[in-house]
Amino acid sequence: MSDAAGTTNSGFPLPQDRFAARLRGFGPLGILAVLVIAAGQTVPPLSAVLVLVWTKLSRTPWREIGYVRPRSWIASLVVGVAFGILFKFLMKAIVMPLLGANPVNQAYHYLVGNRAALAAVAFTMIVVAGFGEETVFRGYLFERLGKLLGRSLAAQIVIVLATAAVFASLHYFGQGLAGAQQAAITGLVFGTVFAVTGRVWMLMCAHAAYDLTAVAIIYWNLESVVAHLIFK
Numbered sequence: 001m002s003d004a005a006g007t008t009n010s011g012f013p014l015p016q017d018r019f020a021a022r023l024r025g026f027g028p029l030g031i032l033a034v035l036v037i038a039a040g041q042t043v044p045p046l047s048a049v050l051v052l053v054w055t056k057l058s059r060t061p062w063r064e065i066g067y068v069r070p071r072s073w074i075a076s077l078v079v080g081v082a083f084g085i086l087f088k089f090l091m092k093a094i095v096m097p098l099l100g101a102n103p104v105n106q107a108y109h110y111l112v113g114n115r116a117a118l119a120a121v122a123f124t125m126i127v128v129a130g131f132g133e134e135t136v137f138r139g140y141l142f143e144r145l146g147k148l149l150g151r152s153l154a155a156q157i158v159i160v161l162a163t164a165a166v167f168a169s170l171h172y173f174g175q176g177l178a179g180a181q182q183a184a185i186t187g188l189v190f191g192t193v194f195a196v197t198g199r200v201w202m203l204m205c206a207h208a209a210y211d212l213t214a215v216a217i218i219y220w221n222l223e224s225v226v227a228h229l230i231f232k
Helices: 015-024 028-042 046-057 073-098 106-111 115-149 153-197 201-219 223-227
Strands: none
Touching (some): 015 028, 015 046, 028 115, 073 153, 073 201, 073 223, 106 201, 153 201
């Protein structure tokens, strides 16, 4: 028999409550969960799905990973898409040229005029990047590091910097230095927004819009044009 507080009549926690607490902690089971989720990055968006499973099994409140119902789904979608598009043009036309980046993204140059590849790439940008990366790098990592470092302003700054660094490092392997630089900046911006709002839905929309805008620019072979809008 058990009571409503999740304990047996003898006062001991129920087995499922002990399991959930261990998943939330940083003992052997908690560390194993982190490693399994990290390994899921090899088959994206598996790691994001594993984060959702971990959240459910560990009985972590969904708001802790940023899954908070927005006041308006439509408004969040519109704001996210507009922010993502404008941010991409800002990065492509001003920030990356100032960093001396090649205007042509060689890793995705195969998309120029490649209609056959658009559906798969769009899926990747929306599901893997928008849903997957935001769930992992903003939601999950902020929750885990927040449990370790606390909720102070200094801790939030460290978390934003740390998650942006990890996010950037993973982009280096496929896109080189320019890709890592761009990912570091987007990680800092998205991480700061998440630290302030604690909401991930708008960031998912912004991230997907950012990447889809990049795809559109590449598909229509406009990379050099956009990169030289300000700096000729």
